[in-house]
Amino acid sequence: MNLLSSKSNPENDSPTAHAIDGITIDCVIFGFNKESLEVLLVQHAGGESIGKWGLLGGYMKKEESADDAAQRIVSELTSLDNIYLEQLKAFTNPDRVPERRVVTIGYYTLVNREDYNIKASLSVIEAKWYKINTIPDLIFDHNEILKFSLMQLRNRVRQAPIGFNLLPDKFTLLQLMHLYEEILGIELDKSNFRRKILHMKLLVALDEKQQDVSHRAAKLYKFDADTYKKLTEKGVNFEF
Amino acid sequence: MNLLSSKSNPENDSPTAHAIDGITIDCVIFGFNKESLEVLLVQHAGGESIGKWGLLGGYMKKEESADDAAQRIVSELTSLDNIYLEQLKAFTNPDRVPERRVVTIGYYTLVNREDYNIKASLSVIEAKWYKINTIPDLIFDHNEILKFSLMQLRNRVRQAPIGFNLLPDKFTLLQLMHLYEEILGIELDKSNFRRKILHMKLLVALDEKQQDVSHRAAKLYKFDADTYKKLTEKGVNFEF
DNA sequence: CCAAAAGTGTTGTTGATACACCCATGT
DNA sequence: ACATGGGTGTATCAACAACACTTTTGG
DSSP states (O other), X not given: OOTTGGGGSGGGSOOGGGOOSEEEEEEEEEEEETTEEEEEEEEXXXXXXXXXXXXXXEEOOTTSOHHXXXXXXXXXXXXXXXXXXXXXXXXXXXXXXXXXXXXXXXXXXXXXXHHHHHHGGGXXXXXXXXXXXXXXXXXXXXXXXXXXXXXXXXXXXXXXXXXXXXXXXXXXXXXXXXXXXXXXXXXXXXXXXXXXXXXXXXXXXXXXXXXXXXXXXXXXXXXXHHHHHHHHTTOOOOOO | OOTTGGGXXXXXSOOXXXXXXXXXXXXXXXXXXXXXXXXXXXXXXXXXXXXXXXXXXXXXXXXXXXXXXXXXXXHXXXXXXXXXXXXXXXXXXXXXXXXXXXXXXXXXXXXXXXXXXXXXXXXXXXXXXXXXXXXXXXXXXXXXXXXXXXXXXXXXXXXXXXXXXXSOSSBOHHHHHHHHHHHHTOOXXXXXXXHHHHHTTOEEEEEEEOOSOSSOOOEEXXXXXXXHHHHTTTOXXXXX
16 A cells, blocks of 8 residues: 555655765855945855855754754854844755755844954954945855845845844934835835834833934934834734 | 865865765645645654654655755655645754754645545555644654744735635635635634735636535636736735 | 934825625525 | 525724924034
């Protein structure tokens, strides 16, 4: 009756015939600078495509999960811990890497550039921020991974307040608005944005104002993660 | 300067130290029956957990992509081609399978039960539909994969009309409404649902009615994929 | 005083929600 | 005639878009 036998659950099979050359992790690291969304790329050091830029990557070790591997790889470069990290998907095209069969699991992360800058000097890999619309030709399928991550970011940002991870702890409403404008590629109305975002009760107004600006100083706010958790069950709508 | 050397792009490294035992594909196959959402599970035939149910799975071959592998594996069981299939993510917990290091790439698919039933007899694996809220204990981390796929389905169904893949070509508005009610776990107002869905112009009214029902026969509709493609750029909102 | 950005108020329109009601058909 | 689901109409309310306006501050 069961001609396919154990094929129905192949994780029990002997794997010899199916082994591949390895699994890597590649991370799209997003940052926000003034008014533009940027990505951290690293210099390709060895191998056949020397000199080209690519995403930060590394091998997944046998005894760690992909999430752990991604956290490790990112903190090796940036010294940042506990950053927002989310898996994109596995990229498995058989000829995505010449000669060998390497599957990569894509991740994207949102970092606060202010935190990053403090510790960037610890890094020993050549790394550089690129604006989202001036990305060069990258190694392997990294352009594809990047494109996918942008799509994912645009989707996720509408459903959860992940955008806050790109900003400093204290920010103005217009900074936040510019962030959304840049990520979503749309223009927003100042007045309507204020009303909507304040209505959500996710922001806490601080007793502080901007310093050293040549115009009226704006009030600073911080994101209230606790309130968010309480609201999150009902589903918050970040459509702008 | 570049102490980490080629580590920055590990896909160029020798893979020997990192090789894992294999990559499998596991598919959550969703179907819709009368008023309930169901999942197709298969009997675990060999290995240590004999007799247990699990997701349909198979090895990814060295020369195929994960998408191709998933299509192949599903059509081997159901004889269905060209079904709606989407990658969930990679599941990589180091001890998700005892003894060996097997990473699986999860997929979910939406099938039309009417099509499926016709050809089900070709299958040689024990397979059975389970209602979404009566799922037994599954092998490995398959319960986790299933849970994740449900979450994903609920999210995706709000943003694109993928739900249609679960219905026959011709359906009534109330069938469609029940589908959304079941997937999202909410109650909908008949009148408001009609208005909203017809407003979208994604449905084409057919010159046909239900047959053999013991009440007023409802008009049949079909989904218009062309109109959807035209509308899809502006973003269609399937929030109910 | 002017530029530039912060911040407030008003108004028309749209769309969601709730609910009442009529219609067609098989038993 | 009545049960069952199919299908229509309407009043109310909340959210959003557009846009005009006032306030604060540095140069």
